[in-house]
Amino acid sequence: MAMSIRKVALVLGGTGTVGGNLVRFLDGRNDWDVIAVARRAPEFRTRARFIGFDLSDARACAERLNGFEDVTHAIYAAEDTGGDTHADRARRNEAMFENALHAIEAAPKLARITLMQGSSVYGGHLGPYKTPAKETDARHMPPNHFFGQEDRLRDRQAGKRWSWTLLRPHAVSDLASGRRGGAALAIAVYATLSKALELPLRFPGKRGAFAAITEATDATLLSQAAVWSGTDGGCANQAFNITNGDVFRWQRLWPRVAEYFQMEAGEARAIELAAHMAHMGPLWDSLVERHGLGRRPLGDLVDWAFADTLFAQSWDVISDTAKCRAFGFDKFVDTEAMFIRRFDELRKRRIIP
Numbered sequence: 520m521a522m523s524i525r526k527v528a529l530v531l532g533g534t535g536t537v538g539g540n541l542v543r544f545l546d547g548r549n550d551w552d553v554i555a556v557a558r559r560a561p562e563f564r565t566r567a568r569f570i571g572f573d574l575s576d577a578r579a580c581a582e583r584l585n586g587f588e589d590v591t592h593a594i595y596a597a598e599d600t601g602g603d604t605h606a607d608r609a610r611r612n613e614a615m616f617e618n619a620l621h622a623i624e625a626a627p628k629l630a631r632i633t634l635m636q637g638s639s640v641y642g643g644h645l646g647p648y649k650t651p652a653k654e655t656d657a658r659h660m661p662p663n664h665f666f667g668q669e670d671r672l673r674d675r676q677a678g679k680r681w682s683w684t685l686l687r688p689h690a691v692s693d694l695a696s697g698r699r700g701g702a703a704l705a706i707a708v709y710a711t712l713s714k715a716l717e718l719p720l721r722f723p724g725k726r727g728a729f730a731a732i733t734e735a736t737d738a739t740l741l742s743q744a745a746v747w748s749g750t751d752g753g754c755a756n757q758a759f760n761i762t763n764g765d766v767f768r769w770q771r772l773w774p775r776v777a778e779y780f781q782m783e784a785g786e787a788r789a790i791e792l793a794a795h796m797a798h799m800g801p802l803w804d805s806l807v808e809r810h811g812l813g814r815r816p817l818g819d820l821v822d823w824a825f826a827d828t829l830f831a832q833s834w835d836v837i838s839d840t841a842k843c844r845a846f847g848f849d850k851f852v853d854t855e856a857m858f859i860r861r862f863d864e865l866r867k868r869r870i871i872p
Contacts, residue, residue: 526750527552527589527628531574531619532597534561536693536701537635537741541594542567544742554590556583557597574615575599584622592749593623595668596635600824605662612664617671629681631749634672635741636665638689638760643836644828651839654687654758673756682755684748688736689762689838690829692861702735703861705826707871708817709792710780712799715806720777721785722769723826727833729770729787734762734836737852747848754846760838764851769830772855779862789831793823810872820870 528545532538533555545551546565553567560569572579574597599615602608616634623629641652642659649656658666672683692701710720722729744761748754770787777784796817803817865871 525550525552526591527554527587529554529556529584529587529590529593529623529626530567531556531593531595531623532635533557533567533569534559535596535598536691537688537738538594538596539563540693540738541596541742541745544739545746548746552589554587574619575611577614577618577621580618580622584619585625587623587626589628590623590626591628591630592633593619593626593629593631594633594635594745594749595619600822609662609664609667613667613671616664616668620671620675624675624679624681631682631684631755632672632676633684633686633745633749634668635745636669636685636687636758638687638836638838639663640665640669640687641838643689643832643834647834650835650837652760652837653839654760654842676756684754684756685758686741686744686748687758687760687838688741689836690733690735691738691741692735692857693738700821701738702826702829703858704865704870705792705821705823705829706776706858707780707862707865708803708821709796709826710776710782711806711871712796712802714780714782715802719783719785720773720780722773722787722830723790723792724769724787724830725789725833726787728830729773730768731833732766732768732835732837733832734766734838735854735857736762737854737857740850740852743850744843744848748843748846751847757842757846759843759846759848760840761843761848762838762840763854763857764840765854766837767854772858775855776858779859792826792830796821796823806872810869812869812872 530538530542533542534557542555545553555567556570558573572583599611642648676683690702692703774784800817
């Protein structure tokens with residue numbers, strides 16, 4: 520019987536929504552070893568080797584990412600969401616990626632670099648755009664940090680032994696790690712607070728967003744896609760949209776969410792969650808005490824700015840996934856079932872009551 524070739528993954532951004540789930544996913548595979556890089560140590564059990572430093576520090580990158588003789592695959596899932604403008608964010612993220620790329624491309628066994636992008640590469644964060652979005656669509660007017668990162672990757676790959684892959688998910692929903700997770704965690708915490716205040720579960724976004732067609736990506740599905748695309752020779756130097764494979768409208772899903780939390784489903788009422796939740800810390804702390812939940816400040820638990828962006832998109836968000844399927848990735852996830860499963864996980868891990 521043929522023996523599998525052992526692979527070593529270097530996951531940059533290895534404790535975030537995407538990278539953290541990838542680390543956990545690879546933990547369960549016997550043919551992978553994992554090195555996780557992030558500013559803070561993982562809060563989940565893992566056999567991965569952890570290296571803690573800031574990718575924006577060029578010197579630290581050169582020193583801490585040097586000498587990885589066995590790394591075969593690098594997955595870049597780090598993102599700095601700071602900066603007052605899109606241009607600020609682009610500069611910060613492009614610099615981080617350049618620091619990492621300069622160090623990791625010298626690894627002698629490196630075969631593939633996977634760059635995690637997102638549907639914002641098509642300009643969906645700016646307003647209505649052409650849907651369904653295809654990997655060959657023209658770029659929107661910059662800045663967009665994914666553009667600079669992708670250009671660096673393409674330019675540096677010329678003549679090298681390694682190749683690259685670009686993955687483009689949307690609204691990633693991760694396992695219940697309890698660290699500023701994706702859409703499911705934001706909805707669950709918002710529902711918990713609304714119920715404590717004896718309010719109906721109102722959709723906290725614009726009416727247009729309530730009715731628009733949108734999509735999501737299960738983080739485990741994305742991890743499966745990362746392994747597939749990172750090890751399949753036919754995926755070298757290719758970009759792929761990766762979503763669950765279905766689409767939905769919040770107005771159809773919302774009653775099911777309300778039913779799960781045993782609440783009355785309300786209509787859309789746009790609020791700025793980042794501003795409102797800044798005052799909900801004491802209420803959340805009281806719920807933590809009452810229900811014996813994991814102790815974490817509300818501001819560290821959910822990325823409310825991300826939730827505001829998600830619930831404000833009053834235009835269709837649809838990515839064409841025909842290409843990944845044509846190349847051999849045929850997995851899919853039912854999005855409604857995904858959200859319910861995530862809520863169950865959050866309860867099991869005592870993150871929500």
